[in-house]
Amino acid sequence: MSNAITMVEAVNLALGRAMSQDEKVVLLGEDIGTNGGVFRATVDLKAKFGNKRVLDTPLAETMIAGLAVGMAAQGLKAVAEIQFMGFIFPTMEHIVGHAARLRNRTRGRLSCPLVLRAPYGGGIHAPEHHSESTEALFAHIPGLRVVIPSSPARAYGLLLAAIDCPDPVLFLEPKRIYRASKQPVEDNGVPLPLDTCFTLREGDDITLISWGAMISETLQAADRLADEGVSCEVIDVATLNPLDLDTMLASVTKTGRCVIVHEAPKSGAVGAEIAASLSERGLLELRAPIARVAGYDTVMPYYRLENHYMPNSADVIDAVRQTLEFA
Amino acid sequence: MDTVFKGEIHLTRYLDQQGKLLAPLPDIPELPSRLVSCYRNMVLARALDSKAIALQRTGQLGTFASMLGAEAIDVSIGQCMKPEDVLIPYYRNHACQLMRGLPIDQLLLYWGGDERGSAHPAMGQDFPNCVPIATQALHACGVATAIKIRGEKRCAVTVIGDGGTSKGDFMEALNVAGAWQLPVVFVVNNNQWAISVPRVIQCGAQTLAQKAFGAGIRGEQVDGNDAIALHQVLELALERAREGKGPSLIEAISYRLADHTTADDATRYRDNEELKAAWEREPVKRLRSYLHSEGLWDEEQEKCWQEEVNRMVQEAADAYLAIPPQPVESIFDHLYAELPERLREQREWATVKAMPGGSHHE
Numbered sequence: 285m286s287n288a289i290t291m292v293e294a295v296n297l298a299l300g301r302a303m304s305q306d307e308k309v310v311l312l313g314e315d316i317g318t319n320g321g322v323f324r325a326t327v328d329l330k331a332k333f334g335n336k337r338v339l340d341t342p343l344a345e346t347m348i349a350g351l352a353v354g355m356a357a358q359g360l361k362a363v364a365e366i367q368f369m370g371f372i373f374p375t376m377e378h379i380v381g382h383a384a385r386l387r388n389r390t391r392g393r394l395s396c397p398l399v400l401r402a403p404y405g406g407g408i409h410a411p412e413h414h415s416e417s418t419e420a421l422f423a424h425i426p427g428l429r430v431v432i433p434s435s436p437a438r439a440y441g442l443l444l445a446a447i448d449c450p451d452p453v454l455f456l457e458p459k460r461i462y463r464a465s466k467q468p469v470e471d472n473g474v475p476l477p478l479d480t481c482f483t484l485r486e487g488d489d490i491t492l493i494s495w496g497a498m499i500s501e502t503l504q505a506a507d508r509l510a511d512e513g514v515s516c517e518v519i520d521v522a523t524l525n526p527l528d529l530d531t532m533l534a535s536v537t538k539t540g541r542c543v544i545v546h547e548a549p550k551s552g553a554v555g556a557e558i559a560a561s562l563s564e565r566g567l568l569e570l571r572a573p574i575a576r577v578a579g580y581d582t583v584m585p586y587y588r589l590e591n592h593y594m595p596n597s598a599d600v601i602d603a604v605r606q607t608l609e610f611a
Numbered sequence: 612m613d614t615v616f617k618g619e620i621h622l623t624r625y626l627d628q629q630g631k632l633l634a635p636l637p638d639i640p641e642l643p644s645r646l647v648s649c650y651r652n653m654v655l656a657r658a659l660d661s662k663a664i665a666l667q668r669t670g671q672l673g674t675f676a677s678m679l680g681a682e683a684i685d686v687s688i689g690q691c692m693k694p695e696d697v698l699i700p701y702y703r704n705h706a707c708q709l710m711r712g713l714p715i716d717q718l719l720l721y722w723g724g725d726e727r728g729s730a731h732p733a734m735g736q737d738f739p740n741c742v743p744i745a746t747q748a749l750h751a752c753g754v755a756t757a758i759k760i761r762g763e764k765r766c767a768v769t770v771i772g773d774g775g776t777s778k779g780d781f782m783e784a785l786n787v788a789g790a791w792q793l794p795v796v797f798v799v800n801n802n803q804w805a806i807s808v809p810r811v812i813q814c815g816a817q818t819l820a821q822k823a824f825g826a827g828i829r830g831e832q833v834d835g836n837d838a839i840a841l842h843q844v845l846e847l848a849l850e851r852a853r854e855g856k857g858p859s860l861i862e863a864i865s866y867r868l869a870d871h872t873t874a875d876d877a878t879r880y881r882d883n884e885e886l887k888a889a890w891e892r893e894p895v896k897r898l899r900s901y902l903h904s905e906g907l908w909d910e911e912q913e914k915c916w917q918e919e920v921n922r923m924v925q926e927a928a929d930a931y932l933a934i935p936p937q938p939v940e941s942i943f944d945h946l947y948a949e950l951p952e953r954l955r956e957q958r959e960w961a962t963v964k965a966m967p968g969g970s971h972h973e
Contacts, residue, residue, distance in 0.1 A: 310760060336760050337760075341787065342783075342786055342787050342790050344783045344786065344787070346749065346779060346780055346783055347749055347752070347780075347783035347784065347786070349749075350748075350749020350750055350752065350780060350784070351749060351752055351753040351756055351787065352753060353749070353750050353753055354699070354749065354750040354751060354752060354753015354754040354756065354757065354767075355753040355754070355756050355757045356753070357736070357738065357750070357753070357754065358697075358736065358753070358754050358757035358758070359757070360760070362753070374779075377743055377746055377780075378746060378749065381743050381746065382743075382746060382750070386739075387945050387946070387947070387948070388726065388945045388946050389726050389729055389739055390726070390729045390730050390734075390739050390945075391726050391727055391729070391730035391945050392730070392945045393729070393731075393732065394738070394739075395948070426946055427946045427947065429947075449948075450947075450948035451948055479951065526947075526951035526952070526953040526954065527953055528952070528953070529953060530952065
């Protein structure tokens with residue numbers, strides 16, 4: 285039976301499912317136990333699975349990540365929550381310097397199958413340091429997987445896959461769409477693949493590539509462009525590292541045009557990597573330059589100005605029109 | 612005004628500088644034979660140390676972190692740990708690693724720039740050397756958390772230098788260990804120097820052991836040149852941890868008799884008189900004097916064992932030098948459990964370049 289649920293409820297559903305299926309799954313983080321997490325992503329799990337499976341930690345992000353490394357190396361599936369991505373930086377030494385390297389530096393003797401979950405992105409009028417999109421910092425790291433869902437169903441399936449994955453996974457949850465819409469999600473324990481993009485809409489004229497909360501803006505743009513007779517293919521990258529370039533390249537080969545949409549600052553972002561890789565392998569298939577609709581290369585503004593920063597569907601439509609005008 | 616907290620740090624010492632017993636031996640089963648074994652491993656550690664430095668000086672080994680002066684600490688840890696305990700080392704625990712089964716040639720292989728030195732199955736669940744300072748303290752807490760969740764009677768043991776105790780990771784580790792009463796033992800090898808920074812400007816506290824108080828855990832000092840004292844203190848701390856009686860912080864007072872690593876030159880910042888004085892307190896000679904005085908070790912045994920360790924270390928060095936490098940594709944093969952499609956092309960290209968005639972062929 286499937287009920288229509290929000291993304292944050294889907295996260296909760298996947299966590300509960302993974303914990304039921306595998307007693308090695310242990311959650312840790314700040315306020316995740318009795319309080320159920322500040323976004324309620326872990327609500328009721330402590331009551332259901334006990335305080336040995338849901339650990340309310342002291343308030344120290346470095347410690348949470350370091351603990352997860354040690355637990356994962358012992359064969360537990362440590363699923364750690366960092367309350368907001370703005371506070372993820374203290375974890376980086378452990379995620380980048382240890383989690384992503386442990387398998388490689390021991391040639392497989394030890395591994396680090398942890399999941400680090402963090403709500404990320406802007407659009408909810410949050411306090412300072414609560415709205416950034418710094419996924420590129422992690423997508424650059426070999427040995428780490430970076431996964432971002434864009435709907436309740438994909439949050440459910442991708443989180444199950446992340447927990448099941450033998451590699452360390454950074455799982456970023458776009459909090460702007462935590463409760464934006466509901467979707468039927470069947471609690472069937474079926475994971476989604478971490479090695480493919482998802483083609484959400486097929487089209488012939490142009491390929492729109494995005495992830496996270498920007499998928500909603502991109503799909504809205506595609507709807508409106510369809511009214512004008514422009515047929516957009518929409519791809520949700522979902523796994524930002526390692527990238528499934530084949531799906532994107534096949535689409536661009538078909539359409540000859542591409543717009544990449546993301547919330548993170550434009551320069552040095554994952555969109556730049558996708559654009560470069562598509563150009564390397566598909567330049568002759570392209571009829572127009574690859575366009576990027578992205579955040580400015582500025583500090584994420586405090587919330588009074590955040591709407592000026594966030595790309596929206598009108599920006600996507602403009603970029604599509606310019607690309608089509610080029611050729 | 613009410614006193615709500617009082618703390619004392621005790622220093623344990625059994626042997627004076629000359630190896631004379633200052634107090635009755637602690638009640639540890641088979642202590643004499645353990646001390647002989649301890650001494651033999653300390654001599655081996657020292658032989659390994661000289662060989663590694665000689666190899667480095669002749670271009671046959673990479674930068675090496677000597678453990679000269681830390682032999683008693685490391686060997687005592689090795690002796691007090693059980694096989695099922697987990698060692699989460701820093702980068703100066705060679706002796707302990709050998710005692711836990713790592714072959715000498717594989718240890719040299721690590722310092723010779725090859726990941727396989729951290730891959731040997733004899734290392735079991737032990738962590739590889741930890742280079743980023745103090746991070747290992749948190750991994751030890753993670754290991755201890757797993758042990759506690761599963762209700763197992765084993766413990767995590769981690770080692771850190773005096774400089775490492777200044778880092779947040781160390782404080783966060785002590786804090787969570789105390790909050791959750793984790794089965795973990797933190798050993799500080801306080802060898803007085805963090806590269807060029809002396810202990811006195813590393814931290815304003817009188818002892819590093821008292822950092823334990825802020826976390827609500829046991830803290831104590833031990834003479835790090837005194838194998839008997841180390842045995843007494845470690846045996847108790849590890850057993851407490853295994854029994855679920857909580858974590859301990861042990862500050863072992865030693866002296867770094869070598870440079871920080873082979874890439875360092877301690878004469879730039881360290882007074883030679885201080886070094887000379889430290890050699891008077893060093894752990895190997897001290898234990899040897901004690902064993903001699905007790906009739907547990909003699910000149911003949913000394914001569915035989917010195918020859919034996921030199922032979923072992925030479926054979927290991929020869930074996931290490933004969934190990935060919937890994938094929939280049941190995942840099943891809945353990946990055947993820949399965950090679951992602953995206954990396955297949957790079958892997959193939961790296962392999963081609965490494966072939967005879969390729970731009971990276973050696």
